Every structure is written in structure tokens, then in C-alpha cells.
Amino acid sequence: MDRFGMEAIRNIVTREPLAVEHIGIHKITPIIGAEISGVDLSRPVPQAQFDEINQAFLAYHVLVFRDQNITREQQKDFGRRFGPLRALPVEDIDGEDPEMVLLKATQDSHFVAGESWHTDGTSAEIPAFAQMLHLKEMPESGCGGDTMFANMHLAYEMLSPKMKTMLEDLTAIHDGAVPWKGYEAPPNLPKTEHPVVARHSETGRKMLFVNPGFTTHILQLADFESAAILDTLFSLVDREHALSCRVSWQKNTLVLWDNHCTQHRAIWDYFPNGRYAERITMLGRKIDR
Numbered sequence: 001m002d003r004f005g006m007e008a009i010r011n012i013v014t015r016e017p018l019a020v021e022h023i024g025i026h027k028i029t030p031i032i033g034a035e036i037s038g039v040d041l042s043r044p045v046p047q048a049q050f051d052e053i054n055q056a057f058l059a060y061h062v063l064v065f066r067d068q069n070i071t072r073e074q075q076k077d078f079g080r081r082f083g084p085l086r087a088l089p090v091e092d093i094d095g096e097d098p099e100m101v102l103l104k105a106t107q108d109s110h111f112v113a114g115e116s117w118h119t120d121g122t123s124a125e126i127p128a129f130a131q132m133l134h135l136k137e138m139p140e141s142g143c144g145g146d147t148m149f150a151n152m153h154l155a156y157e158m159l160s161p162k163m164k165t166m167l168e169d170l171t172a173i174h175d176g177a178v179p180w181k182g183y184e185a186p187p188n189l190p191k192t193e194h195p196v197v198a199r200h201s202e203t204g205r206k207m208l209f210v211n212p213g214f215t216t217h218i219l220q221l222a223d224f225e226s227a228a229i230l231d232t233l234f235s236l237v238d239r240e241h242a243l244s245c246r247v248s249w250q251k252n253t254l255v256l257w258d259n260h261c262t263q264h265r266a267i268w269d270y271f272p273n274g275r276y277a278e279r280i281t282m283l284g285r286k287i288d289r
Contacts, residue, residue, distance in 0.1 A: 001240060008157035009242055018059055022049040025056055032151040032262070033245035034060040041068045041078050041254065050081055057082075057130075058203055061262050062149045064247055065254040070134065072100055075254070076280055079132050082256075083282035086128060101279040103133070107272035114266040117150065117237050118213025120259055120281075123176035123190045127259065129201070129284020134254045137276035144270030147255070150237045150244040150263045156197060156208040158240065167208075168289075170196040170221070172230075174214040193219065195289040200261055207261045208233060209287060237263055260284065 001009075013030045024037035034056055039049065057063055070078075076099060079085055087098040094102040105112050114120075121127050139145060156164070176189030196218060198209040212234045218226040237243055247255055257264065259281075 001242065004160050005158040005240060005242070008154055011157070012154060018052070018055055020052045020055070022046070023052045023056070025060075027060065028062070028064070028245040028247070029242075031154055031242060031245070032060060032149060033062040033064070033247065035064045035066065037066075039065060041065060042070050042074055045078065045081070054082075057256065057258065061151060061153075061258040062245060062247065063256045065256070066250065067252055068134065068254045069252050070254070072097065072278060075132065075134050075278065076100070079130075079280045079282055082130050083284055086281040086283050099280055101281070103277045103279060104274070105268070105271075105276075106274040109271070112266055112268045114213075114264065115268055116212060117234070117263045117265045118179075119152075119209075119211040119263050120213075122174040122194065122209070122211060122214045122287075123178075123192055125190070125192050126283065126286050127194075128281045129258070129260060130256060130282040131259050131279060132254060132256045132282070133277050133279045135249045135251060135275070135277045137274070138249065138251045139270035139273035139275050141270060141273050144267070144273070145249055145275055146267045146269075147247045147249070148244050148265050148267065149247065149257060152207045152209065152261050152263060153200070153205050154243055155233075155236055155240075156206050158236065158243075159208075164197070167196045167229075170218050172196050172210050172215050172218045175216045176214070178214050178216060194287045198260075198287045198289055201285040201288075205261070208236075209260075210234070211263050213263075260287065 023039055026035045028034060076085060085099045171193050173193055175191045177185045194209055196210055197206055199206055210233055218229060
């Protein structure tokens with residue numbers, strides 16, 4: 001790690017810790033992720049407790065709630081506290097609930113979604129603000145299937161001042177067909193232009209907003225320049241381990257993450273065992289600089 005990265009990390013870890021009275025917080029790393037205790041999501045969350053959860057969400061970007069034996073409706077009620085839920089078209093849903101995505105892997109699965117670093121749905125004009133995944137069934141082995149999350153505020157802050165200046169006014173295309181490479185893509189997938197460096201809609205903090213799951217090219221650069229810059233930015237997440245945390249799952253674990261300022265990837269290391277989870281998506285504001 002070079003001097004820019006070390007200074008960026010130092011600026012984050014020296015910030016004052018959150019002062020909370022109604023929840024417990026145990027950070028997963030100094031940079032990203034926290035386990036939240038003292039919360040029962042099977043009951044309505046009191047406003048004072050929710051305010052502290054929201055503070056932790058904005059500070060740590062990934063929140064883990066253990067032992068949450070909740071129904072789909074209870075999960076959705078909690079999700080709505082962060083924003084309206086996305087409803088999928090009827091033809092795209094797995095079950096009977098357009099607001100709930102069912103994620104199931106079995107011994108017959110040929111792949112699982114999200115094995116490489118990505119931010120979900122950035123090809124949309126207004127990408128999902130946050131997501132919440134509730135694990136209902138662990139692999140039969142009882143282990144595996146961790147998810148990694150990376151802090152894209154820190155990814156931006158690790159860049160040199162010259163690189164930040166160059167990226168400031170650039171925009172990139174995010175194409176919904178990218179995840180379908182090698183398969184027959186559905187028609188009319190969205191393709192959207194977003195700033196390469198954006199500001200978080202809630203905190204105003206700058207973040208790097210490109211990801212290999214959807215971003216194809218930078219509009220203001222020649223093709224070879226765009227490829228070189230994007231490769232550099234994409235490789236930053238793989239190379240700098242300090243950017244990321246790793247969440248290990250247990251049955252009835254619920255994880256909430258900020259889909260604007262993080263990337264994530266699923267570790268599929270439990271084949272041929274199966275796993276089942278349910279996910280909801282909260283909508284937010286347009287990505288802007």
C-alpha cells in the first residue's frame with residue numbers, strides 16, 4: 001500500500017466512534033462493516049434505536065444482524081424504514097412476491113449470482129440505494145458462502161490528487177447486458193451514464209462509482225485510455241485488502257448494505273451443498289456528482 005492509501009486509512013480510523021445508547025456495535029474491520037446487537041427485528045424497531053442503526057449504516061456501510069428469526073413481512077417492514085421497496089415485474093419474479101428476490105443454490109446449480117466484484121443494478125437510472133439479505137438455509141456442511149464487501153469511499157480516497165482531478169468530470173456507461181455475457185440477454189436492458197466520481201446522497205461524501213459488473217467505458221476518453229483507467233480502478237478493490245470486510249453467514253443472519261458506496265462479491269465455496277436466502281431492495285436517489 002502506498003502513502004496515499006495509508007493516509008486515507010488513517011483519516012478514517014482516527015474518526016470519533018459513534019456514541020450509541022440503544023444498540024451494540026462491534027466493527028468487523030476498522031474500515032467497513034459492523035455487527036449490530038440488541039435489536040429484535042421481529043418487533044417494530046423503536047425510533048431511537050432505528051436512528052442509531054441508521055447512523056451505523058451511514059458510517060460502516062454494511063450491518064450484520066444475527067439470530068433474526070423473522071418473516072418476509074417483518075423483513076420488508078424494516079427495509080421500508082430506509083426507503084421504498086423495489087417491485088419487480090411479474091414476469092421476472094421467482095415466487096409470488098414482486099418485492100422479494102429468492103436466491104437458491106443447489107447441487108444442480110451451474111453458477112451463483114455475483115461471484116465477481118460488482119454493485120447491483122448500476123445500469124439503472126436510479127440504482128438501488130440499499131439491499132437486505134436474510135439467510136434462511138445454510139449449506140448442509142454448515143459453513144461457506146461468505147460475502148465480501150468493499151468501501152468505495154475509501155477506494156476514491158486512496159487515489160492520488162492528480163488522479164482524483166482527472167476523474168472528477170468524467171462519466172461512464174453502465175450496461176445491463178454485461179452480466180449476461182455468454183448467455184442470451186433479455187431484451188431492452190437499461191444502459192445509463194453515471195459520473196465516475198459521485199457523492200453519496202445522504203452524507204455528501206465522494207465515492208468511486210464504477211464496477212466491473214456493469215461499467216463498460218468512460219465516455220470522454222479514447223477506448224484504449226478508458227480500458228486502462230477502468231482496469232486500474234477495478235483492480236484497486238482486488239489489490240487493496242484494507243478496502244474490504246468478509247461477512248460469514250449463519251442461519252437467520254440478516255445483512256443490510258449500502259449499494260451506492262460499496263461493491264460486493266459472493267464466495268461460492270459450498271458446492272455441491274445448497275443454500276437459500278431472501279433479498280429485498282430499497283430505492284434511493286439519482287447518482288450525482
